[in-house]
Amino acid sequence: MNFIKLEVLVLISKYNKVTTVAEKLGIKQPTVTFHMKSLEKLLGITLFEVHGGYTVLTEPGEVLLHYANKILKLRDEAERATSEFSLLKRGSFKLGASYVPSTYLIPEVLKAMKKDYPRLEISVTSSPSSSIIQMVLDHELDAGIICSMEVHNPGIIYKKIYQDELGLVFSPNNPLVGCEVLEKQDLINKTFVHHSKVSSTRRLVEKWLEKNKVYFASIIQLDSLESIKHILMSTDWISIISKKAVEEEIKRGKLIYRELPEEPIERDIYVVYNKDRWLSPVMKKFFEAF
Structure with a gap:
């Protein structure tokens, strides 16, 4: 054409x-x-x-x-x-994901896809969930993996693949290490490390803090989750982070994870694609990975 x-x-x-x-x-x-x-x-x-x-x-x-x-x-x-229908199974697949899925869920998915499609070119775009949704709607991406959003777009198909939990994270040297069960007053007047304003995690955290009337002595904002984790390791500051995102640091004893007092913050993680997108063999293989 x-x-x-x-x-x-x-x-x-x-x-x-x-x-x-x-x-x-x-x-x-x-x-x-x-x-x-x-x-x-x-x-x-x-x-x-x-x-x-x-x-x-x-x-x-x-x-x-x-x-x-x-x-x-x-x-x-x-x-x-x-x-994808060529004899050599060549082609390309464009995937988008918000930060937690792109870092902690996608690697295993990519390995599974490359096993059946070794010549497939796969690109991954990391962006906030709202940006991934828009790119899927605009046919710039074949599929996306996002953290839950409050409103689902009618032009998008959502498939739940994982439930994530957010909790309080801090260094093993933090005085809170002795608290197996946290109370709201344990968090008040601490130095808190916040996610960037475009982060879907931040919106969930702010909603929880406002509802539970938890206030901090000071707030530090960092754009990178890796930066947040590293600064927590070297200070007595605290943050609220995805449990999935700190699994390795917890195993190595670098960070401590505690459930939030009162009520947890839980969010669903979805695979998303445009409702007008034909489910090709590669798309079907992608869904099988979950």
């Missing part, structure tokens, strides 16, 4: 230079101009204008751009899905 006219439109919107578009596509500049004029003739409307040496899209061009992006993403998805 020939999608080059739509590719020209998308690249013009990005670079605003015919010469740059020609370079990106590996074709000559007159060929790019031909496809621009051909697309305008086909639709009977002006899509491109030149202003100050830059080529820009007209308002109808911007409307077409919206659909061109969708069409090209669907094309890429279709190519990935159909490529």
Whole structure:
């Protein structure tokens, strides 16, 4: 199939230079101009204008751009899905995951998939759950693994694969180590290490803290879970972290995990995919891994 006219439109919107578009596509500049004029003739409307040496899209061009992006993403998805039927089982699979699943669940899944599809190219994108959902909706990802969100998108299929628990984590040198069962007052006026604001974990933690009226002497924010774990090891600070994320540190005696007082924080982890996505052999193999 020939999608080059739509590719020209998308690249013009990005670079605003015919010469740059020609370079990106590996074709000559007159060929790019031909496809621009051909697309305008086909639709009977002006899509491109030149202003100050830059080529820009007209308002109808911007409307077409919206659909061109969708069409090209669907094309890429279709190519990935159909490529799996070649005799050599080649192809690609694009997976997205929020931090905890990408670090602590995906490695075993990838090993299982590569066993049956050794020539399959697999890419993993790590982003917050909300970003993964949007990328799945936009057909930029074949599937995702996310931590639970309060509202499920109707355009997404959700399959629960794991229930995660969050608890209090601190160093073995922290005075709290002597408390097998924590009370709310044990947490008050401590230095607390928070997750980044885009983290779904942070939203759950903030909701729990507000409900239980737990306040800290000071709060430190770190963007990386690994950074949080390392700083807890060397201080008497505390944090609320996924139990799955600290399993190895607990085994090695580097960190201590305690259940939260009053009520636990539990969240589901889901495999997600676009409801319009065809379940290819690779997709089915992916689901079998859970």
